[in-house]
Amino acid sequence: MTEALRFGLIGAGAAGRVHAANLARRIEGARLVAVADIAPGAAEGCANENGAEAAYTGEAELIAHAGVDAVVIATPPEFHAGAIEAAAAAGLHVFCEKPLERTLERADEALAAVEQAVVKLFIGLNRRYDPHYLRLAEAVRAGKIGRPLTVRLVARDPIEVFGHTPRPAGDLFLSTTVHELDFAEVIAGSPIESVYAVGGVLAEGDGPVIDDPDTAVTLMRFEGGASGSIDNSRISMHGYDQRIEVLGTGGMIEAGNLRPDDTVMTDGEGEHRSGPLFFFGDRYRQSYIAEMQAFVDCIRGDTPPPVGPAEARRSQVLALAAFHSYREGRPVRISEVG
Amino acid sequence: MTEALRFGLIGAGAAGRVHAANLARRIEGARLVAVADIAPGAAEGCANENGAEAAYTGEAELIAHAGVDAVVIATPPEFHAGAIEAAAAAGLHVFCEKPLERTLERADEALAAVEQAVVKLFIGLNRRYDPHYLRLAEAVRAGKIGRPLTVRLVARDPIEVFGHTPRPAGDLFLSTTVHELDFAEVIAGSPIESVYAVGGVLAEGDGPVIDDPDTAVTLMRFEGGASGSIDNSRISMHGYDQRIEVLGTGGMIEAGNLRPDDTVMTDGEGEHRSGPLFFFGDRYRQSYIAEMQAFVDCIRGDTPPPVGPAEARRSQVLALAAFHSYREGRPVRISEVG
Amino acid sequence: MTEALRFGLIGAGAAGRVHAANLARRIEGARLVAVADIAPGAAEGCANENGAEAAYTGEAELIAHAGVDAVVIATPPEFHAGAIEAAAAAGLHVFCEKPLERTLERADEALAAVEQAVVKLFIGLNRRYDPHYLRLAEAVRAGKIGRPLTVRLVARDPIEVFGHTPRPAGDLFLSTTVHELDFAEVIAGSPIESVYAVGGVLAEGDGPVIDDPDTAVTLMRFEGGASGSIDNSRISMHGYDQRIEVLGTGGMIEAGNLRPDDTVMTDGEGEHRSGPLFFFGDRYRQSYIAEMQAFVDCIRGDTPPPVGPAEARRSQVLALAAFHSYREGRPVRISEVG
C-alpha cells in the first residue's frame, strides 16, 4: 500500500472532532497531521487527542503545513468559501461540511476555484452514506414500494445542542434542511420543482433572530408530480429525531429512529424505552466514516467524488429556495434561485 | 325512559349502512324506522337488515314518513344542502355526514334553513369521537407535550375503495382532508391561518379528473405560529393509513395505525404483522357510535350539538381553502374563503 | 325468535359481575333474572345494576326461582361441585367458571350429576374464545409456522388483584395455570404428557400459604415431543401480562399484550406507552361474551357444549398435576393424576 494521505482539519468544533477521530483511527489510507481552529486551545486539544503533529489558530498556516494532501473544512458556513479557495490554491483536495456556503455567490466562486485548481471537492451530505437510510433508499430505487408518491423527512435537533444559540438568518434551512432536501431528491429519483416553507421562532423565552426559525415545515413538489414534506426543529425536547417515510404506488417504507438502548422496561407506569440516539455523531457514526473513506478512495483512485461540486451547489440552491420561501411567505421554484 | 327517537336514513351507501346498523343496535334512545336511497333496492336491503319499517327511493317520502324525528344524511355532498333544507322545513333534526356541501353558498343556505327551523344539526366529523385520537388530543390539551409546535396527520384510503372512481373536482379535500383540517385545529388549540396544498393524479393508468388529485400534501400555518402537514392519498396500497403525530415544546406524541390482528409472525423472510384496519367503518367503529349517541343525547336533552353548525361551516371553509390552494398553486389564507 | 333463556347467577364477585353485565346486555337469546351471593347486599347490587328480578343469599333459593333455565356459577372453586349438583338436580343447564373444583373427587361427582340429569355443562375456559389468541391458534393449526416445537405462555396477575390475599393450597395452579395448560394443548395439537413446576412465595412481607406460590414456572412435555413453559405470577407490578409465543419448524408466532391506550409519547426521559390492559374483564372482554353466547347457542340448538365436561375434567387434571409437581418437587405424568 502506498503512503497514507496527510489530512489537515480546519475547525475543531463538534463535527470537526468527529472527522478528526475518524481520520486518526478509522479511515484506511489517511491520517490526520494538523488541526486549525481560531478558538485558543481548541486545535491543540483536538490534535493531541488524535495524534496530529501540529496545531494552528489560522487556516493559512495549516494549509502551508508540510506535506498536507487534503483538508477537511468544518467551520461555520460563512468561512467555507475562503477556506476552499485557499486550499485549492495550494493544490489541496477538499472535504467540506455542508452547506457549501451561506450565499450562492460565494459558493460559485469557491466552486470556480476548485475547478481551476483541478482538486477534488467532496461535500459532507452524510445521509447519503448512512446504512439505515441507504436501506430505505435502495428499497425505493429497487421498486419495492413502486413509484414514490409522497416523501416525508423528519430532522429535529435536541434543544440542548443549538436551541439556545442565536444563528444567522436562514441557518435552519442551510445547516439542517439542506440534508433532507438533498436526500429527498435521492429517494424520489426526481428533482424538486418548488418548495414552500412555514415556521417560526417558537421556543420559550427570547428566541434567536426572527429570520432563523427554530421550527419549520417545508413542503416539496417534485417534477414528476410527487410531493413531500420536511419537519425540522432545533428545540426538540425528545432528542435527535431523524426519520424518513416514503409512500409509493406499491406500499410504504419507513426508517425510524435508532436508540442507544434497545431494552424495554414495563412497570406500574407503563412501558418505557430509550428515546433516539442523542448526538449526531452517534446517530450518523457510520456515515461519517463511510463518506470520508469514499473521499480518500476517490483521491487515491483519481475518480470523481461521488458527492461533489454538483451536489454541493444543488443542495445549497434547494436550501436557499426554502429559506427564501419562508422569508417571503410564498412558494419558490428552484429555478428562481439557481 | 321516554320513547326512542325515530330516525330516517337518507343514503344507504357505505357510510349510511354504518349509521343504519348503529341506530338499529347500538344507540340508546333511538331506532331506525325508514331508509331512502335513489339506487333501486338499496333502501330495501338496508331497511331489511336493520329492521326499519319503510324503504323509499326519494328523500321527500322519507321525510314525510309518519313520526320521523330526525334524519341522517349520508348522500354525496352535492345533495346535502337540499336534504338538510327539506328535513329542517319538516321540523326534523339532522345528522349530516361531512362535508356540509360542495360549495359555501349552498352550505350557508342550508345552515340558514336549520337556524330558521330551530332544529339541531350535527356534522359527522367523527375523528372528534375516536377514542385513540381522543387520547392523543387529551394528552396534548393536558399539556403533556407542552405547547404544540408541529402537527402531522396522515389519512390515506385504500386504492380499492375510491382510487378507481372519478370524483368531482376538489373531492379529496372536501371528503378526506376536511377531517384532518378540523381535527388539526382541535389538537393545536389554535385556528389555521393559511394552507398550501400540492399533489396530483398519480395513479397508474387513466386517473380521475385533474382537479381532484388522488394524492396531496397540505401544509398548515396556525395563528399561534405552529405549523403542520396533512398527507392524503386515495391510492394507498397498504390500506387505510390513519395516523397523527404532534411535536410540542415538551416532547412528542403519536397515534399510529390500529390493526385487525395483533399477532406477529417471524419466518425465514423476516417479521410480519397485519397492516392497518382496512375499512373506515372498522377503524372508526367506536367513533361512529359515539357521535350518533352524542347527537341523540343532545336532542333528548335539548342541548346544543357539540359538533354543530359552526364546526360544519368552519371545516368546509378549511377544505375549500386547501382545494383553492391546490388549484391556484399558492398559499390561501382561510379568511379569503369565509 | 323464541323467548330468551332465563339465567341465574351464583356468585357476584368480579367474574360473576362480568357475566351478569353480558347476560343483561350483550348475549342474544338470554337474560339475567336472578342473582345469588352469600355476601349481604352483593346479590342486590348486581341484580339492580343488571335488571334482574330477584336477589338471594342462598344458591338453593336461586335455583328454585320461577322459570330459571340455566345458571352461571362464579363462586370460589370449592363451591362449584355443590352448586352444579343442585342445579343439575333441578334440571338447569350450567355454565361453571374454571376450575371445575378443587379436588378431582368432587369434580367427578359433579360431572356424574350432570350426566345423569342430562343437562349441559360449559366450563369457562375463556382463552378459547379470545380473538387475539384465536388468531394465533388458527395460524398454528393452519400450519403457518409448521409443526409446533416450543409453546410458551405468560399469565401474570397484577399484585393489586390477588397478590395480598391468602389463597388455598394450589390455587395459583387451579385458578390461573389451568387456563394456560388447557390452551397449550389447543395450540400444540397434542396432549401434555408430564409437567414440572417450580416457584415460591416471593412477595415482600408475609406471603400467603406456602403451598400456594405467588410465582411459578411450569414446564410441559407434550406427547409428540414438543415442550413448553408457563410463567405465572400473582404479584405482577406491571399489570395483567398475557402473552403466547409458539416456535414451529417453519417460524415463530407471538400474541403480545393489548393496551388500553395505543398512543406513544416521547420526551426527555425516553419513549413511553401504556402497559397492558389491567383488568381481566377488559383484556378478555370479547371472550367472555363469545363463550356465553356459545353456551346459549348450544342450549337453544341442543348441541353439545364446545367446551364441556371433557375439557372441564382434563384442565383440572392438568392443573392438579402441576400443583402436585410443585408440592413434591418432581415431574408428574398427567396419567398419574387422572
Add this chain to the structure above:
Amino acid sequence: MTEALRFGLIGAGAAGRVHAANLARRIEGARLVAVADIAPGAAEGCANENGAEAAYTGEAELIAHAGVDAVVIATPPEFHAGAIEAAAAAGLHVFCEKPLERTLERADEALAAVEQAVVKLFIGLNRRYDPHYLRLAEAVRAGKIGRPLTVRLVARDPIEVFGHTPRPAGDLFLSTTVHELDFAEVIAGSPIESVYAVGGVLAEGDGPVIDDPDTAVTLMRFEGGASGSIDNSRISMHGYDQRIEVLGTGGMIEAGNLRPDDTVMTDGEGEHRSGPLFFFGDRYRQSYIAEMQAFVDCIRGDTPPPVGPAEARRSQVLALAAFHSYREGRPVRISEVG
C-alpha cells in the same frame, strides 16, 4: 506503549475466524501471529486474511512458534483440555471458547494445569460483554425492576448453521445452554439450585443423535426462590433468536432481538421488517471484541481474568446438570454434578 502481545489461534472455524479478525484489527495491545487448524488450508487462509506470520496444522507447532504470548482456543470442546494443558505447559496465557470441555474430569485437569503454570485462563462466555444484554443486567442489578422473580432466556440457532450436522451427546447443553445458564446467574444475582430439561430431536427427516436434542426447554430454580426457563433450538427457521426477559418485584425488563435492517415496509400483505441478525458473529460482534480486549488488558495489567477458571468450571457444571436432567428425565441439583 509496550509491545503488542503476540497471539496464536488454535482452530480456524467460524468462531476462530471472528477472533482472528478482531485480534488483527480491533484489539489494542495484541496482534495475531500464527494460526493452527487440522483442516488442510484452513490455517493458511485465516492467517493470510489477518496478516499472521505463520500457519500450522498442529497446535504443538503453534505453541512452539517463536515469541507467542497467548493462545485462543476455538476448537471443538473435546480438544480444549489438551490444548489448554499444552499451552499452559509452555507458559502461554489462554483464552478458551466455551465450554471448558465435554467432561468435568478433563475440565478439572485443564484447570489444574493452568493453576500450576500460573498462566491466565479466560473463558469465552461472551454474553457477559454484550452491550445490549449488559444494559439489561445493569438495570436489574441497579434494582430497576426490584428483586428478580422469573428469568427467561431464549437462544435459538438458525437451522442452516448447526441443524443438519450430528453433534455429540449433550452438545446442545454444553455449547449453547451453557451461555444462558451462566448469564442467568449473572442476572438473577443468585446461584441456580437445580435444573430440569426436556426436549427432543424434532427436526424433519433424520435427526442427529438422540442424546443431543435439537430443541429443549430448561427450567431453573435459583437458591433465592426465583425461577426461570431457557428456550434453546438448533432448528430455528426465523434466524438467530436471542432474547432475555426478567420479571421482578417492581416490573419487567426485556432485551429483544436486534436486526440487520431497521426499516419497516408495509404493503397489501401487511407490515414487514427484518428478522433477527442471522450470524452469531454479527449479533455478538461487540462482545467478541470486548471480551478479548478484557483478556489482553488482564494480561498486560496482571490482574485476574474477570471471566476465569471459576466461571469456566461453574458454567460447565451447570450445562452438564442440564444434560444429565435431560437424559435422566428428572430434576438435577447442581451440587450433584460438581
